[in-house]
Amino acid sequence: MADEDQPRDRDATRLARASLAADDPTGWFERLYAAAETGDAIVPWDRAGAHPLLLEWIAQRGIDGTGRRAMVVGAGPGHDAELVAGLGFATVAFDISETAIRAARARFPDSAVDYVAADLLDPPAAWQAAFDLVVEVMTVQALPDPPRAAAIAQVSGLVAPGGTLLAVAAVRADGDPPADGPPWPLTRREIDAFATGGLEPVTIEISRHDQSPVDWWRAELHRPR
Numbered sequence: 001m002a003d004e005d006q007p008r009d010r011d012a013t014r015l016a017r018a019s020l021a022a023d024d025p026t027g028w029f030e031r032l033y034a035a036a037e038t039g040d041a042i043v044p045w046d047r048a049g050a051h052p053l054l055l056e057w058i059a060q061r062g063i064d065g066t067g068r069r070a071m072v073v074g075a076g077p078g079h080d081a082e083l084v085a086g087l088g089f090a091t092v093a094f095d096i097s098e099t100a101i102r103a104a105r106a107r108f109p110d111s112a113v114d115y116v117a118a119d120l121l122d123p124p125a126a127w128q129a130a131f132d133l134v135v136e137v138m139t140v141q142a143l144p145d146p147p148r149a150a151a152i153a154q155v156s157g158l159v160a161p162g163g164t165l166l167a168v169a170a171v172r173a174d175g176d177p178p179a180d181g182p183p184w185p186l187t188r189r190e191i192d193a194f195a196t197g198g199l200e201p202v203t204i205e206i207s208r209h210d211q212s213p214v215d216w217w218r219a220e221l222h223r224p225r
């Protein structure tokens with residue numbers, strides 16, 4: 001059984017370290033979700049709802065997704081995808097962990113979201129430049145580099161002409177030493193790197209929310225038509 005008295009990220013850290021030692025930077029996600037399914041691990045990012053900075057951004061923008069398509073990257077528990085689908089977007093949400101996808105479908109049995117198991121590093125060709133809104137919350141920060149730079153470029157590649165990318169990640173400030181992750185917070189240069197393949201920054205801001213003591217990037221980017 002997972003020990004609730006231990007730090008919430010203990011199991012993720014242990015499994016990630018073993019995975020990285022085997023030169024497999026993404027294998028630990030499935031192992032973590034599978035262990036959590038049997039009560040043998042805690043998924044530290046499994047919140048009760050959508051990410052506060054995504055919620056705030058949506059409230060500020062007053063977004064209506066009717067008739068438009070959205071993609072949620074590394075969707076994990078599914079709360080962000082459910083929020084986005086609730087705005088009217090035809091929403092696809094993917095994760096590399098098949099167990100996470102199965103759990104999200106079971107958690108939201110009446111969901112309008114199309115939950116799909118897929119790898120951000122090798123996404124289906126049909127997803128290229130296909131989504132009016134792309135939401136990436138804490139996926140890239142869960143990957144070391146490599147393959148981080150490739151993952152950033154793949155996220156940006158999902159945005160359709162006229163579309164928007166919203167990326168949320170912890171901040172690694174100038175002068176901070178590299179993190180002994182996961183997670184590996186993003187530098188300014190790394191958050192700026194989402195502006196690739198024609199994407200243009202709209203706002204890149206540092207934010208705080210009441211569920212975390214650290215600074216967060218919230219980056220909104222746009223692909224011109």
Ligand SMILES: C[S@@+](CC[C@H](N)C(=O)[O-])C[C@H]1O[C@@H](n2cnc3c(N)ncnc32)[C@H](O)[C@@H]1O
Binds near residue numbers: 142
């Ligand atoms: C830190 S969690 C964040 C989950 C979710 N976005 C949230 O905020 O609750 C990172 C997620 O990205 C997924 N992930 C990691 N690498 C991935 C990849 N290459 N392709 C798809 N999903 C990936 C993991 O399985 C995990 O669910």
